[in-house]
Amino acid sequence: MERKLIVLCGPTASGKSACAVDLCRRVGGAVVSCDSMQLYRGMDIGTAKPTEGEMRGIPHLMLDVLEPGEACSAARYRELVLPLIDQRFEQGVQPVLCGGTGLYINALTKPLGFSIKGDDALRAELEQLPRKTLHDMLAGIDPASAARLHMNDTRRVVRAIEVYKLTGKTLTEQMSLDQARPADYPARLFALSWPRERLYARIDARVDEMIGAGLVNEVKNLLNNGLSIGSTAMQAIGYKEIAQALSGAISMDEAVSLLKQATRNYAKRQLTWFTQDARVCWVSAEDRSISEITDEIINNLEGKTR
RNA sequence: GCCUCGGUAGCUCAGUUGGUAGAGCAGUAGACUGAAAAUCUACGUGUCGGUGGUUCAAGUCCGCCCCGAGGCA
Numbered sequence: 336m337e338r339k340l341i342v343l344c345g346p347t348a349s350g351k352s353a354c355a356v357d358l359c360r361r362v363g364g365a366v367v368s369c370d371s372m373q374l375y376r377g378m379d380i381g382t383a384k385p386t387e388g389e390m391r392g393i394p395h396l397m398l399d400v401l402e403p404g405e406a407c408s409a410a411r412y413r414e415l416v417l418p419l420i421d422q423r424f425e426q427g428v429q430p431v432l433c434g435g436t437g438l439y440i441n442a443l444t445k446p447l448g449f450s451i452k453g454d455d456a457l458r459a460e461l462e463q464l465p466r467k468t469l470h471d472m473l474a475g476i477d478p479a480s481a482a483r484l485h486m487n488d489t490r491r492v493v494r495a496i497e498v499y500k501l502t503g504k505t506l507t508e509q510m511s512l513d514q515a516r517p518a519d520y521p522a523r524l525f526a527l528s529w530p531r532e533r534l535y536a537r538i539d540a541r542v543d544e545m546i547g548a549g550l551v552n553e554v555k556n557l558l559n560n561g562l563s564i565g566s567t568a569m570q571a572i573g574y575k576e577i578a579q580a581l582s583g584a585i586s587m588d589e590a591v592s593l594l595k596q597a598t599r600n601y602a603k604r605q606l607t608w609f610t611q612d613a614r615v616c617w618v619s620a621e622d623r624s625i626s627e628i629t630d631e632i633i634n635n636l637e638g639k640t641r
Numbered sequence: 642g643c644c645u646c647g648g649u650a651g652c653u654c655a656g657u658u659g660g661u662a663g664a665g666c667a668g669u670a671g672a673c674u675g676a677a678a679a680u681c682u683a684c685g686u687g688u689c690g691g692u693g694g695u696u697c698a699a700g701u702c703c704g705c706c707c708c709g710a711g712g713c714a
Contacts, residue, residue, distance in 0.1 A: 347678080372678055382678080410675035438677050447674045458676095483672095488681045491673075498674095510674065572678045596667075601678055607671060 338424045338520060341636065342369075342432040344440055344609055345526030346602040348537045350620050350628075352385045354527065355433035357629045359393045362429050362636075366390075367420060368397040369434030369443075372571045374412070375403045377557055380550045381573035383541065396423075396430075403557055403568035409442040410449035417443075417519065432522075437608040444522040444614075448513025451498050461493045472496055477505035525632050526609050527620040538598045542573075546591060551577055572597045 341364070343355045355366045368374065372382045376399045379386075384398060396419050401407060420443075423430045432440060441447055461469060469492050474481035480495040495506040502509065529537070554577040562569060569575055573594050580590035609615050618631050 370678085371676095406676070408675040409677075413675090436677065438673075441674080445674085449675050451675070453675050485672085485682055488672085490676070490680050494675080506674080513674075567676060567679080570676080570679060574678090597678080600667095603669085604673095604678090608673075608677095611671085611673095 340420070340430055340432050340444065340520045340522040341632075342440055342444065342522050342524040343526070343632075344369075344433075344435060344437065344524060344615065345528070345617075346534060346605040346609070347383070347435050347598060348541050348602065349527040349529055349534065350625075351433050351435070351527060352383070352389065353625055354620075354628055354632075355431050356385070356389065356391050356393050357625045358632060359429070359431050360391070361629055361633060362431075363427070364429035364431045365394040365396060365423050367416060367423075367430045367432045368395060369412075369416075369432045369436055369439045370397075371407060371412070371436045371439060372568065373398050373434070374400045374407060375405075375568050376401070377403055377560070378553070378568060378571065378574070380545050380548050380553045381571060381577075383545070394428075403560075403562050404566055406567050408449075408453070409438045409447075410452075412439045413442040413449060413519070420520070435605050437605065437612070440524075443519045444524070446514050446516050446518045448509060448516075450513070451502055451509065453494075454497060454501060457497055457500060458493055461496055462489065466492075469493065469496065477507050479507040480505065522614070523636060524612065524615045525635070526615050526617050527628065528617040529619075529621055533621060534602060535599050538602060539595050542591065542595045542598060545573065551581070551587070554578055555581060572601055 341358065341362070343351050343358065345351055352366075358364060359366055366385075370382065372378060373384045374397055375382075378384070385395060397412075397416055400415060420430045432443070434440070442449065464472075466486050466489055469489065470481060470484075470486040473484070473492050473495050476499045477495055481492075484491050484495065486492070498504070498506045498509055504512075550573060554574055557568070557574070558578060558581065564575075564578060569578060576585075576590040576594040576597065577587075579585050580587045585593070616635060618628055618635075620628055
């Protein structure tokens, strides 16, 4: 079979998970989660991880593959998922990538290079320096990257300097080398679209459901198991707000409204990411059943105009 | 009824000795190549509660009225 990925992306709470399951049932596929937080064990409710029941017997990969204390990255995700995807293709199973982490999707479907491993010590050292100094330093070694990156974007400025210090090649040079290679897989991207107000209302409702389903206890358990506030997993929306409430810094009501707000802000960032990606085919989800939506996606895949 | 403190952007509030107003958050738009649910950027005209007055000029001073909070009867 042709090794082409089907990708279901789009903002949080748009209905991706259920749609991915339906799609897999129709095309003989397996869901491959592409979500930077669902890969942590013990983070279920707050990440809206599909339940056993919601999976409806469809295999789901890349859920619960890391401990919450472990750090992940787009590169690490790619290393973990590549063999799994290849295995499905061998078996004649169509992988359906499903998730909202745009960078992770691009790590598989675009020729991004992740060849230069990060160096925590070097980063920590560079981060001590003033922003201006860092940006000037970058301008001296890689003017193109310096021009592209804002002085306040310390994270990326540091990364660009790091690449040069570790390899002697500028990030700009490295990126053009990477782009000469093909992406891991060709892909067809789909995203579910909603009017903004409807999406925000779905987010608010889902947060209330999460609280009802025991999100607070989930966060308590993670903290009791020694997960530190500073870890990647604790940066997840919902977890950081509830942790604040548990520490007494804010009330639980405040935490819930902050959580809703943070989720809406996140959805907006995802919308920006995916609408700027010309490959994405948007499928309206408003007032349509899952099967109508998957019909449209399948017709599109088969080259029929709906 | 009297006294005090408030009433300024969707919200929380700044506003120096009078020169027609500005922050944070929200919102909107954008960026994103080993932290990405992270990180970063841009965008701020609103009967300054209402109304009279003083003044060349009032969010700012004075009178009255309305609304809110508190106190005293």
